Every structure is written in structure tokens, then in C-alpha cells.
Amino acid sequence: MKVLVCLKQILDPDVPARDFQIDSAAKAARRGGANLVTNIFCENAVETALQFREAAGGDVKITALCYGESSAEDCLRKAMAMTVDEACLVERDGNTNPDAEAVGRVLAAAIQRLEQDGGPFDAVLVGRESGDWGVGQTGGLLAEELGRPALGFVESLQPGNGSVTLRRQTDVGIEVAEAEPPFLVTITNNEDNVPRIPKTRDVMMSYRKPLQKLSLADLELDSEEIRTGSSIFEVDEIFIPADEVECELAEGDTLDERVDQLARRIHEVVASIG
Amino acid sequence: MANVAVCVLGSLGYDRAAQGAAGAGRALAESLGGELHVLVIGPAGDEAIAALATVADRVVIGSNEALRDYQPEQALQAAEQLHAAGGGDYVAVLLSNDTYSQEIAPRLAHRLGGSSMADAAAIRMDGDHLLAQRTAYGGKAISIYRLKKQPAVVWLRARGFEPAPEQASPGDVTTVDLALDPPRIRITGREVAAQEGVRLEDAQVIVSGGRGLGGPEPFQELKKLADAIGAEQGASRAACDAGWVPPNWQVGQTGKKVAPELYIAIAISGASQHLLGMGDSKVVAAINTDADAPIFKHCSFGIVEDYKQVVPLLTDKLQAMTG
């Protein structure tokens, strides 16, 4: 079987709020001293794919695909260090924030190109949303571009008999589904798909694994429309909300006094609900 | 015509989320001088249909036995056909924020040749474009997106919108038979988490625990506190990822968006992604050992102390007060 995982490189979402700044001309976050990292849900997707390969007894080839700047090579190397087999980077100019439609079209074209050369992917895995803009539309739009069925918020894939068993989270519990390849899933986090830390040896090995580079021209998508990527939406405005409030800390000489104060405040609110 | 459609799943009924989506739809339709239509995917109870008719100008129910049980491919196909049956020229198609609506929204937008957007907290028209306000960068920023193609297919942070007002006379209700293909992904089983009490999204009081609790057992301790004040329990992503509590306890950017009267955050640092899920709480209280934890910049009152010292004592005191 063949599995493809899409990755996005983003500004480290753990940047504390006090260091976070907006570049108002670019209508995006200012990079500042922040690192670029792989979006966490994409890493959950890599981990999910690796566990699927393990459960299938190894006969699964995993490809990582990214549409990003040249710096995104790091994300692909890291995925290969996590033991993904091969990678492909579709290079994008810096300085752009293409909408989900443009990204979906580029990823679909790249997937079709890779399939021409190496056969169809049974499953395409995409993170449910990114830690930067978090619009969460890429997976669904990519499924439509590819014309494949899709399921969202999946936490695991298990090999079945000609099909794949999916487990996914909904707002009221867990659902189990059977999927006939080829299909697409968006991946969410759970306790079992926390991304593994690559072993030193695998980090070394990752530099020997194939990383193919494609340009938009290679995919016959080198148009202004795709490069700017604002055919369905664009950011009109972005600002930092001013929402800090004054916190009243419990005071008193003894723990009992302080907790008593806290209890009174809580009781006050609860009693007012009636 | 400048009509607006709200797309609801019949099986979910006319709950608070659907009411909010309909309210947002009515306000948008009024700003356009158009009608509000409700497109219902699959059978819904008579009560829900009657309630929808009181707020909409038109209700179109898509009927097919297969829709009794949600299947994403079929729900999507149904939404596409309902869109055409309702008139097909909507400026916007709005959905609520249940899992099912979230997953079909972008795909529906693509099929209708429109724009898609997620988790909008406010919407309005600007000429032919819909503007959608939402959070970005894990809650550190607010962004306003311009949706350039119609229909704008948007799932909303639905409970944050006022319910739709009743109209003077009920809207037309029609049922259309839909033809659906067998799905290539089929949901075969559901394990609905045992839900004591109300949904987290509708809870008035929530007690949440984080990584600082250090394991699953302390959540039992928090349960006693929650019971003393009639609260539901929630958690941070770190606690869910550790497997201490089920994933549907998660509050935040990628968990539940809650808006209780009181939210008590225990051993939760207050990362922006967590704040994003509970920022609409009326009153927030925090228990944390670290006085510099960001949560203290987002709460009305709190205590800088080890939860182990505070929680049992607090529970006793609150039990005594509520008697």
C-alpha cells in the first residue's frame, strides 16, 4: 500500500502572546525570533501513518509532501527522520499566504504527478488545521480536487480486508468507519499519535532518502492566480485583541483564609446562576 | 435575489447551535433584503421542523432513508441537491459547528463553486463579498477574511449568535426526495461518550484540569469539586493528549468552545490555544502555582497555590456553603 502525508511549515505556535506581533503591511504575524516548525497536526498525521505501516506489517510506503518555501525542506527531512520513506517539496515563493483553494490545487497536481510515476496512493493524510491561520479547509478542498471520499478528525488507521478501518473523534464521541481506497482523511491528535522523537541514526539516514523538488511550472500551475492564491478568500484585516483583565488574587495569612476567599467568590457566581 | 441559506442536519434537531446559525442567517438576509431558507439534511422531528418554519421563509427537507444515519459522502451530496432545490442562488450558506457540519463545509463550497471559511464569530456583507471574523494564530490575533466567491459557505461559532426571531407567519415547508450514491467511506460504529449532565458547550459552570495535575487520578478530586457546585468537567489538550481524560473533554482551539458563567482552570497555564476555547466565559477563576502563568491575565480571581492544597479544602467549603 501507499500512503501520502501532507505537511505544512508554520511559525512556531508556542510563541508566547507577549512576543507576538503583527506585520500590518503583510497582514500576517511578524516572524521575529520565532522558529519555523512543522504544524503539529501534520506531525500527528506522520505518526498515524507510521503506526499504520507498523500495524500492516511493514508493507506500506509513506511519502511526505509539502507546498512551501525552501526552508520547508527541514519539515520533510524531519518526517523522513521519523522514518517516512521519501519526500516531495513543491517550491513556493516566500512572502505569500495562498488560500486553501490554491494550496489544494497545488497539492492535488503534485499528488497526481507522483501517482503517474509511482502508482496511486491508497490514503492521503492531512492535518485537520494549521497552528498559524487555522482555517482548516485544505483537507476538504484537496479531497474535492482529487475527487476522493474523505473523513475528518481521524485519529487512527488500521489495515482491514481490502479496506481500511478508521477511528475518528466527533464532538460526542468516537466513530469507526470503513474506507475503500483511495480516500483522504484529516488527522486530529489523541494520546496515541503524539509524534515520535527521531533516533539519531534515523536523522543521519534521512539525508540519504530521496527528496524530490517540483516547481509550479513543473505542475503547469505557474499562474499569478495560484501564486497569490486569493481566489476564494484573503485576509482583509488582522489585529491583536486587547483582552487582558485584572486578576484579583486571594490574600490572607493562612491557606485557610485564602481558600475561604476563593470559595466565597466561586459561591457568589454559582448562587447568582440560580 | 439575495437569499441566505442555513444548512442543518436533521438528526441534530433545532438545538442552540442551529438556532444561532439561523439567527446569523436572518441578520444577513435582512441586510441583503432577501429571504432566509433552511435546508435540512435528512429526517428531523416534527417539533424541529415546526420550530424551523417559525424562523425561516422557507424550509426544504431532503428526504432519503439513508440520511437517518449520518454518512459524510451522502450528507454532502444531499446538501448539494438541497442547495439546488432551494433555488441555488444563495449569497451565503451557513452551517453550525458540530463535527459533521465542519467536515462537509469546505467540500460543499468547492462543489458549489463558492468560498469556504471556518469558525466565524461574526459575519457581514461588504458589497458582493462576505466578511468573516475569526481568530488566527491560536487566538493571539483576530483576522477578518474577505470571501470572494458566492456562495460563501461558512461554519459558524454558532452558539455565539442570537437565536433567530420568530416571523409573523411560518415559512413554507417542502420535502424533496434525494437520490444518493452508496458511500465509499461508511461509518459503521458509534461510541457515544457517556455524557452525564449537559454538553460542555451548554454548561453554566465548568471545572477544567491541565497538565499540572500530573495524572488521571486528580481528575477524581476535581470531580468532587465539580459536583459540589453543579459543574461539568473539561481539560486542556495536554491532559487529553496524556490520555488522562477523553478527547472530547478538550477545551480550546481544536476542542470545545465553551461560554459558561464560571470557568475554573486548575493547573492550566493559559496558552492562547486554550484561552481561545474558554475566552467567552463570563467569569474565570484559576488555581496555579505559577503567579506568572498567562491564565492570571485572563481571569477575574484566582489563587497562587498547589491544587493539592486547595482543591479538597475548597470542595469542603463549597459543600458547606451550598449545603
Ligand SMILES: Cc1cc2nc3c(=O)[nH]c(=O)nc-3n(C[C@H](O)[C@H](O)[C@H](O)COP(=O)(O)OP(=O)(O)OC[C@H]3O[C@@H](n4cnc5c(N)ncnc54)[C@H](O)[C@@H]3O)c2cc1C
Ligand atoms: C494547533 C494547536 C492547537 C491547540 N489546541 C489546543 C486546544 O484546543 N486546547 C488546549 O488546551 N490546548 C491546545 N493546544 C496546546 C496549547 O498550546 C498548550 O500546549 C496546552 O494548552 C497546555 O496545556 P496545560 O495548560 O494543561 O499545560 P502547561 O502549559 O504545561 O501548564 C501546566 C500548568 O500547571 C501549573 N501547575 C503545575 N503543577 C501545579 C500544581 N501542583 N498546582 C497548581 N498548578 C500547577 C503550571 O504552573 C502550569 O501553568 C494547541 C496547540 C496547537 C499548536
